[in-house]
Amino acid sequence: MLKTKILLAAVAVTALASAYGESGLKPDAKTVKAVWRDSMVAKNQAGLDRLNQTALEKACSNASDNVASDTEREQLRQAATNSVVYPADGKFLGDWQRGEAIASNGKGMQWSDDPNKPNGGNCYACHQMSPGEVAYGTVGPSLRNYGMRGRSEAMLKYTWAKIWNPQGYRVCSHMPRFGDAGILDEQQIRDVMAYLFDPNSPVNRK
Amino acid sequence: MLAKSGIAALLRGLSVCSLLFSIAANAQDDPFAEYHEMMGDDNPAIFVIEEGAELWAKPQGPKQASLEQCDLGLGAGVVKGAYAQLPSYFADTKQVMDLEGRLIYCMESLQGRDRADILRKPYSSTGDMGTELEALASYIADQSMGMPIATPQNHPAERAAYAMGEQLFFYRAGPYDFSCATCHRQSDKRIRLQNLPNLTVSAGAGSAYSTWPAYRISQGLVRTMGWRMQNCAKQQRLPQLLPGSEAVVALIEYMSVNGTGTEMAAPGLKR
Numbered sequence: 242m243l244k245t246k247i248l249l250a251a252v253a254v255t256a257l258a259s260a261y262g263e264s265g266l267k268p269d270a271k272t273v274k275a276v277w278r279d280s281m282v283a284k285n286q287a288g289l290d291r292l293n294q295t296a297l298e299k300a301c302s303n304a305s306d307n308v309a310s311d312t313e314r315e316q317l318r319q320a321a322t323n324s325v326v327y328p329a330d331g332k333f334l335g336d337w338q339r340g341e342a343i344a345s346n347g348k349g350m351q352w353s354d355d356p357n358k359p360n361g362g363n364c365y366a367c368h369q370m371s372p373g374e375v376a377y378g379t380v381g382p383s384l385r386n387y388g389m390r391g392r393s394e395a396m397l398k399y400t401w402a403k404i405w406n407p408q409g410y411r412v413c414s415h416m417p418r419f420g421d422a423g424i425l426d427e428q429q430i431r432d433v434m435a436y437l438f439d440p441n442s443p444v445n446r447k
Numbered sequence: 448m449l450a451k452s453g454i455a456a457l458l459r460g461l462s463v464c465s466l467l468f469s470i471a472a473n474a475q476d477d478p479f480a481e482y483h484e485m486m487g488d489d490n491p492a493i494f495v496i497e498e499g500a501e502l503w504a505k506p507q508g509p510k511q512a513s514l515e516q517c518d519l520g521l522g523a524g525v526v527k528g529a530y531a532q533l534p535s536y537f538a539d540t541k542q543v544m545d546l547e548g549r550l551i552y553c554m555e556s557l558q559g560r561d562r563a564d565i566l567r568k569p570y571s572s573t574g575d576m577g578t579e580l581e582a583l584a585s586y587i588a589d590q591s592m593g594m595p596i597a598t599p600q601n602h603p604a605e606r607a608a609y610a611m612g613e614q615l616f617f618y619r620a621g622p623y624d625f626s627c628a629t630c631h632r633q634s635d636k637r638i639r640l641q642n643l644p645n646l647t648v649s650a651g652a653g654s655a656y657s658t659w660p661a662y663r664i665s666q667g668l669v670r671t672m673g674w675r676m677q678n679c680a681k682q683q684r685l686p687q688l689l690p691g692s693e694a695v696v697a698l699i700e701y702m703s704v705n706g707t708g709t710e711m712a713a714p715g716l717k718r
Contacts, residue, residue: 266610273614277685280692287686291621298619302626304647350622350684366638378638380630417623424622 270299284352297321301413314412321408324421325401333397333434340436341443343429344370350424360424362433367416370436371443381416388438388445400437404430492585492662492714495577495669499586502579508558517553519546519587530591531711534700536602543608545699547673548691550583569690570674573666580690584660584671588713595710596656598703605700612701615694616646621684627698629683641718652702653709661715669714672699 268276274292283289297317300308308314346361348354365374367381390396402409405420419425425433436442503514503526519529520537534545540552547569554560569580600606619626627646630638634645645651659672673690676698680688688695 266607268607268611268614270614273611273618276611276693276697277615277618277620280694281680281686281688284687287621287681287684289686291685294618294620295624298624301624302614302617302619304613304617304628304632306628306632351681352687353681376639378636378641380633380636380638380643415629417625422622422624 270294270302286350286354286356287352297408297412306413308412318409318412321406321412321418321421322402324418325405325409326420326427327398327401328427328431332431333401334438335428335431335435337432337435337439337442337444339429340432340434341371343425343433344436345374359426359429362419362425362429364433372447373443384437384444386445388440388442392438397434397438400434401430404433490662490714490716491667492589492660492669492716495582495585495662496589496714497586498577499582499584499589502582503586508554508560510557510559512557512559514550514553514557514583516557517550519549526587526590528591528594530588530713531594532597532599534605534608534696534703535599536604541604543602543604543696543700545673545691545696546584546587547580547671548696550580550587551691566690570671570677571668573668575668577668581660581669581671581674584673585669585714588660588711591711592713593710595708596653596703596706598700598707600704608697608700609704611693612697612699615698616701623684625683627679627683630679646702646705649705649708651705653706656699656703656706657709657712658715658717660713661717663717665718670717 274294277292278289281289281292294302297320300313300317308317343362344364347363347366348358349360349363350356354360364370364384365377367378369377369379369383369385370387372385387400403416404425406418407414407416408418417424420427420430437444439445506513516523518524518537518539519526520532520535521527521529530546533549534543536543537549542548544552551562551565554565555562565580569578571578571581598605600609616627616631619629630636630643631646631651633643634648634651636643636645644655646655656672659675660669662668663670673695676695677688677690680686
């Protein structure tokens, strides 16, 4: 009788564990997504389709913050590089003052945000930029004096691509794909570029 | 729905005044430090705690029952120390539940109230006077003040919830590719001026978990752990995360187990 009970308990435990995936208790990606979906409701502009993962998001959803397979990582990096759309007219720089407003604006794409207003870039959430703005985050590197690093064509193209899709340089980067994901449009990226490169931008002044 | 405390309202007004005053007096100073200087260690949450205690004992719903027979994990009606041991597995629902999920269950089962009704507005909007769930969570958390976080990992479902929480934590999605980990996997980082706790290590998870629910000075409201989760998901550009849902419970399980041993200090006082 007691043996049966123990056996039944063991079966129950196994059944529960297997519901969360094969390797011990670790649930598989499909189950994890289902739990997110069942725990959420679509709200305003944030639909449940936002839980669908891109290949990159899937590959980077782990504690190592890296893609283990060299081949897969290189494929993802190449795809990100290929995604970059450079300005057709070759103009990389816009208005730094408009760029500053975009860098300071943290709104955009949240269910509480007005979808009819342009999205912000929220650069200050993670980066130091102008010395006049003390409320900067430290998740990303400081961009103070960024324009002093040079304004060559190569430097402009590098920075444009980094903003458009940072996964082309560091797969699993924490930075959003501002161009590729449609967060900022081409002109907004030009303006942010000007904020970084313009000699008159506070980013490059004392 | 909620009995308004005149004193709490007065204090909220006062907190705004003192903030404005300190900003006007010296814009360079930290308003939070100024607030502390003016208010001492007084936390306006004490009034919300009182409201919560009253609501716990108040007969409500079609069954006109109070929540005093609600089992928060330590037996029916035991509130002392219960919060420090949540989430936990409940045999009656065969689920791991967090405080908010358990309270909603008790409102349904003991008071006969409608789940959709309870969930209509679980968290305040800025400018509101506070919700029932916020008051109850404040009262119950306060009853674990000073006790070490001791989220159980005995039942297989509790261990499964932890494993699920860990995977949810690292799940990247949405137009910004964010996961919880984007902001909460590193120590000593901040967003703007807001320090980010590293929830993957004991110190970070403990200090964060032990201080929710918290009175938010900038909002003049108590915010709960479930609200914090919902707001994080919103900032991740994900859909609206529901109180007491499986994802919230699993994420809280992950965070609280990682913070095991840290003394509870909720309701905390935050910016």
